Amino acid sequence: MSKVAVFPGTFDPFTLGHLSLVERGLRLVDEIIVAIGVNTDKKTIFTTEQRLEMISGLFQDNPKVRVKTYTGLTVDFAKAESAGVILRGIRSVGDFEYEKSIANVNRGISGIETVILFTDAEYSYISSSIVRELWIHGKSIDEFVPKNLHINEYKK
Numbered sequence: 825m826s827k828v829a830v831f832p833g834t835f836d837p838f839t840l841g842h843l844s845l846v847e848r849g850l851r852l853v854d855e856i857i858v859a860i861g862v863n864t865d866k867k868t869i870f871t872t873e874q875r876l877e878m879i880s881g882l883f884q885d886n887p888k889v890r891v892k893t894y895t896g897l898t899v900d901f902a903k904a905e906s907a908g909v910i911l912r913g914i915r916s917v918g919d920f921e922y923e924k925s926i927a928n929v930n931r932g933i934s935g936i937e938t939v940i941l942f943t944d945a946e947y948s949y950i951s952s953s954i955v956r957e958l959w960i961h962g963k964s965i966d967e968f969v970p971k972n973l974h975i976n977e978y979k980k
Contacts, residue, residue, distance in 0.1 A: 826854035829909040829939065830902040832861055832894075836868040838879050839955055841947035843970050845913040848941055850888055857905055858883070858891045859898065869956055870978060878973050899934035910938045915948045 829849055835842060835858070842858075849856050858879055862872050870878070872893055883889040894901040902910055910930060914920050920940075927938035955968045959975070969975055 827852075827909065828855045828857065828905065828907040829853040829911040830857045830859045830898065830905060830907045831911040832859040832898045832901070834863065834866060834868060834952065835860055835875055835879060836870050836952050837955055837959070837965075837969055837975055838875070838882065838973060839947070839950050839952055839968055840970060841913065841915070841943050841950045843882070844944050844947055845911065845941055846883075846889060849911045849939070852939065853909060853911075855888050855890070856911065857907060858889060859901055860891065860893045861898070862893050862895045869960060874978055878975065878978075882970055882973055899930045899936050902936050903934060908936060910936055912938055912940050913943050914940055915943045915951070 829852070831846060831849065833842065846856055846858065860872060860875050860879070868875075876891060876893055880891040883891060892905075898910060910927075912923050912927070914923050923938070923940055927940070930936055930938060950968050955965050959965050965975065
């Protein structure tokens with residue numbers, strides 16, 4: 825039986841930190857589903873379809889990574905995908921407190937464990953919101969996103 829993990833997030837945009845977590849997570853599980861959460865209340869710069877297209881293209885040659893969208897609770901999506909683990913990354917103490925609370929609730933209501941990886945130090949300052957802000961204002965984000973994400977093909 826293969827071990828499947830769900831790596832949930834908005835991924836607006838997908839950063840080098842996210843990529844690092846997927847690559848490191850694959851050392852722990854057989855397959856990772858990058859799960860793009862659809863939240864109509866959250867303001868994003870890329871549509872769900874654009875994020876799905878960008879991230880799917882990034883992993884098109886890796887059969888161990890699937891990219892999907894979902895609505896609702898992450899644990900419900902994980903169960904539907906037969907995933908036994910939720911993969912998360914943390915950059916700071918603030919992230920830790922939030923992730924710990926969510927992990928405890930998720931385990932309590934579903935039995936699904938959360939595996940938390942610390943972000944590589946070289947990416948610890950990168951967040952999607954910072955990258956998004958730079959991109960909106962016409963600054964280069966090449967050093968923060970995977971080269972083959974092809975983010976510049978999308979209009980601002």
